[in-house]
């Protein structure tokens with residue numbers, strides 16, 4: 001199953017890579033002028049769903065562009081066929097494919113494909129996390145002042161005062177940097193492989209996070225919701241770290257202090 005999913009993410013990634021090379025993506029807007037979908041999102045999702053239906057006809061499938069209600073029991077494939085659509089639509093070379101398997105609402109398998117860097121990240125619960133066949137491990141950075149972090153800003157940022165700017169202003173001067181690369185799945189895969197020390201974001205969806213959560217945990221890190229509980233499908237925010245206690249505590253404390261006055265999120 002893992003082998004099949006790695007191959008599938010690779011094939012979908014090729015579609016993205018070719019689309020990027022051909023340029024001039026056909027872009028449509030979804031709920032606002034900043035929330036986009038391209039023909040490539042749809043083609044990638046179609047490719048993945050068709051293959052999963054053929055291979056696992058009894059499994060449920062929940063894709064970003066076609067999902068309705070996320071089933072809470074049994075095996076469910078969760079797909080982000082193109083994570084980083086805004087980047088893709090502008091030709092900015094950071095985007096990925098993310099495929100996860102949930103069983104009874106628990107993320108148990110995750111594959112993320114970065115076609116431009118030729119990177120495949122995968123993890124299976126209890127079996128470790130891997131990048132191109134090499135074991136992945138989170139970083140050992142223990143202090144905020146020596147950390148490199150990542151975050152993202154949800155599509156409702158122009159209308160919702162809870163727009164992550166308070167958190168960004170808090171962490172940016174206290175760290176070596178905060179990246180906003182534009183693909184949440186890659187932000188989290190890069191925490192799992194130790195290139196980043198932590199990541200936070202409000203407003204993410206299950207398809208952004210499910211595959212990466214398996215990786216972060218298998219690589220020794222923590223994937224929590226803002227409430228401090230382990231992240232579960234349905235949680236719309238994420239605080240991920242390398243799991244080093246001082247580092248994780250600094251992120252929790254920072255987020256809490258930056259968010260004073262903002263609604264508490266589950």
Ligand code: IPD
Nearest residue numbers: 082083084085152153182183184
């Ligand atoms: C988005 C990207 C972005 C994150 C947004 C996501 P999409 O996914 O992961 O980095 O900040 O929250 O919605 O729309 O490109 O699949």
Ligand code: CA
Nearest residue numbers: 080083084208
């Ligand atoms: Ca996404």
Ligand code: CA
Nearest residue numbers: 064080082083
């Ligand atoms: Ca997407």
